[in-house]
Amino acid sequence: MALFRRPAGLSPTPMDVSMKEEDLCQAFSNTLLCKIEDIDNEDWENPQLCSDYVKDIYQYLRQLEVQQSVNPHFLDGKDINGRMRAILVDWLVQVHSKFRLLQETLYMCIAIMDRFLQVQPVSRKKLQLVGVTALLLASKYEEIFCPNVEDFVYITDNAYTSSQIREMEILILKELKFELGRPLPLHFLRRASKAGESLKQQYYTGYTENDVLEVMQHMAKNIVKVNENLTKFIAIKNKYASSKLMKISTFPQLNSKIVQDLASPLLGRS
The missing domain is CATH 1.10.472.10 (Cyclin-like)
Structure with a gap:
């Protein structure tokens, strides 16, 4: 039984109207859901696919994507410009291939580098140091067998020492508050490709x-x-x-x- 009742003759309050609208929206969403194939329905036997939690996981990744977003103009007013970043990324792609690292490692490397450059002023002389250290961090996060610090020293033609890379590693981790679990494009690409059809892709990606x-x-x-x-x-x-x-x-x-x-x-x- 309701504790409070609206006196007879009074029109619904704005809150009542809002609640009804929410109920209708939810009902409409449920109706649409019934027409969308559950792409995770047959994955229950594979624990690695986390079929019971996968929708919640992607919802969390979307939230994390917003929290860790990089401003499109994050290099404006900085000593580093877009062309310098492009040269560095082009080189990092080659290093990534040379070391035969996972695709996730490259994506994470670029994400770490951009997030750091957004919040920390970096001189032109240290830009490559930031890039190679970001690749080291991403390797430690994603790879089973990570290249040694000395490998990264060698790949820069001894432009930086092991100590400098380790110091930069500490600085990047502190600036990013050790929050490296950023959602990567590859995560969403796999989800979208699994959905396949455009109607299902829009539902499962939210775009x-x-x-x-x-x-x-x-x-x-x-x-x-x-x-x-x-x-x-x-x-x-x-x-x-x-x-x-x-x-x-x-x-x-x-x-x-x-x-x-x-x-x-x-x-x-x-």
């Missing part, structure tokens, strides 16, 4: 086509610039041209009209 359009345009722009030799940063193309990675960067679809049209607004083409 509409309009939400991802701008990112798609920037990706298309970079693809066109690489394919038309408009940039010197081709480490990613070379990496994905290998048979081990199915020669993805050589697919003819990357030169299709769809990609060209997506890139056109950012390339100043009509």
Whole structure:
């Protein structure tokens, strides 16, 4: 029995209306859910897929993505500019391939580096030190067998000492408060590819086509610039041209009209 009753004749309060709207939204969501295939339904026998918790895990990753977001203009006013970062990333991709590290390690390396550069002023002389230390940290987090500090000293042609790398490692960890568990693009790519169909992808990723359009345009722009030799940063193309990675960067679809049209607004083409 309710403790309080609304006197007869009074209209519903705003709170009552809001609660009804929430109930309707929930009912509508439940109806939609019934029509969406549960892509985790058959994974219950595989404990590594965490089918009982996977939806909660991805919801948490989405929250973490917002909390650890990197400002699109995080290098504005800094001693480091976008071109310097691009040169470093291109080099890190080559180092990553040389050491034969996991894909997650590269993604995490770039995330650690950008988050650190966003909050900590770094001189040009120490930019490579930040990059190589970020790769060391990511290796420790993701790899079963991590390269030694001396390996990273060697790969920089002795530009930095082991002590300098270890000091930078401590500084980065302190600045990031040891919070390295950032959601990576690969996590969401695997989820989206598992969903497969566009209706299911929108439901399981939480993004509409309009939400991802701008990112798609920037990706298309970079693809066109690489394919038309408009940039010197081709480490990613070379990496994905290998048979081990199915020669993805050589697919003819990357030169299709769809990609060209997506890139056109950012390339100043009509």
